[in-house]
Amino acid sequence: MWRSILMGAVAGARAMTPLAALAATRRGAAVRAPLLSTGSLLLAAGELAGDKRKDAPDRTVPAGIAGRLLSGAVAGAACAxxxxxxxxxxxxxxxxxAxxxxxLRLREHATRRWGQTxxxxxxxxxxxxxxxxxxxx
Structure with missing residues (x-):
């Protein structure tokens, strides 16, 4: 069950990354469908690019939390x-x-020290x- 917890924690930082990693490695029935697999990879790439923008929304806004909760749950189930x-x-x-x-707190600290990008x-x-x-x- 540690993998489920850790993969959920990754979703807290990057919502789509756990699903994209599972799709890329062909793990987890929830992301094996071609449309979901391709979609998760594209969304993860977009999230990685968009995160560097100064106007990127806070990951703890309700929509951000909802996406992370859902992604963490799907990835956690796939890893269990x-x-x-x-x-x-x-x-x-x-x-x-969590x-x-x-x-978010760690990133805010790192941004003050090393910058957004x-x-x-x-x-x-x-x-x-x-x-x-x-x-x-």
Whole structure:
């Protein structure tokens, strides 16, 4: 169940990255459909690019939290053992909401130190790397 929690935490930082990583590694029935797979990859790429904009919305606004909650739940279920998918979804969703608040504070601190683009690229690398590692294990 740790993978469900950790993948949910990644969704707190980058909502679409866990689903894109699962789709790219062909894990998780929820993202195997070609339309969902391609869509999640495109949305993740757009999120990575859009995050560097100064006018990017705060990840903790209601729409941002809802997207992270849903993504974390789907990814958490996909990472859970077959009989524990509901628990994986709950853990992934909760981890996503908690991590969205934590990663926002960390990002705000990093932005003051290194700027919007550099801090965003660091966060991207951590989120994408973590999601791919979790999806492959």
């Amino acid at each position: 053992p077959r009989g524990d998918r509901l628990a994986g979804a709950l853990l992934g969703g909760v981890a996503a909401v 991590a969205s608040h934590l990663t 550099a801090s965003g690229l660091i966060e991207d690398g951590l989120a994408v790397g973590s999601a791919v590692l979790l999806a492959r294990t």
